Amino acid sequence: MKQEKSQIVHVGDLEVIVTWKRVKNVNFRIGSDGKARMSVPLYISRKQAEDLIRNHATWFESRLNKRVRQQMESPRTWTTGELLHIWGTLTPLHVLPHHECSSPCALKDGELIVRDEGNAQKRAAAVETWLQQQLFERITEILPACEQVVDRRATHITIRRMKTRWGSCTTSTGRIRMNTALAECPPACTQTVLIHELCHLRVRNHGPQFKALMDLCDPGWRAAQRWLDEHPPSVREFAS
Numbered sequence: 001m002k003q004e005k006s007q008i009v010h011v012g013d014l015e016v017i018v019t020w021k022r023v024k025n026v027n028f029r030i031g032s033d034g035k036a037r038m039s040v041p042l043y044i045s046r047k048q049a050e051d052l053i054r055n056h057a058t059w060f061e062s063r064l065n066k067r068v069r070q071q072m073e074s075p076r077t078w079t080t081g082e083l084l085h086i087w088g089t090l091t092p093l094h095v096l097p098h099h100e101c102s103s104p105c106a107l108k109d110g111e112l113i114v115r116d117e118g119n120a121q122k123r124a125a126a127v128e129t130w131l132q133q134q135l136f137e138r139i140t141e142i143l144p145a146c147e148q149v150v151d152r153r154a155t156h157i158t159i160r161r162m163k164t165r166w167g168s169c170t171t172s173t174g175r176i177r178m179n180t181a182l183a184e185c186p187p188a189c190t191q192t193v194l195i196h197e198l199c200h201l202r203v204r205n206h207g208p209q210f211k212a213l214m215d216l217c218d219p220g221w222r223a224a225q226r227w228l229d230e231h232p233p234s235v236r237e238f239a240s
């Protein structure tokens, strides 16, 4: 007699956890952890399971999209299964008891492991600090090259969550502020915002001269800018 088992099956962009069980019917669902799941009778082959997923791809995608939409619209609770964008990739949160975590927040095997500090506010703060660190590391990595290409230096860079702007710059002092939410966006966005603010140290407005400078310093800026315009930080704001 075949044994019950679970396997992760990839079909196109879809990742589905398939469980072979002593059941008669095929069942599709989105688990409380935000992952697509399917249970099938033991006699179903892996190839047949893949076909079933392929035939239900639209169903899975619409349910997953609906879940993401619902979640983005409702206040966060910072509990297991909640989804968060990290560098543009939707990542489930996994809250673990204090004694099982050595650090307050860490990315492991595609999940953001958050130590349970007792309440949602503390978990939110742990994630926020972690996102700031991620962004800080990324900026530290790309800053020298960005400064070189623009031929201007930032005197000081601060990272903080802003409701309406991705970045800002005080041209008189050379101080640049970057939005923590950039750590939720595709990585190219951070570079574009950083170069954008550095370019303001040469051109204050957003006129043709500024755009020409951006074209020169960051040829991919238009695509990143379009993405940022379509996903304003206010929509992605943390409700904690």
Ligand SMILES: [Zn+2]
Binding pocket: 196, 200, 206
């Ligand atoms: Zn600007």
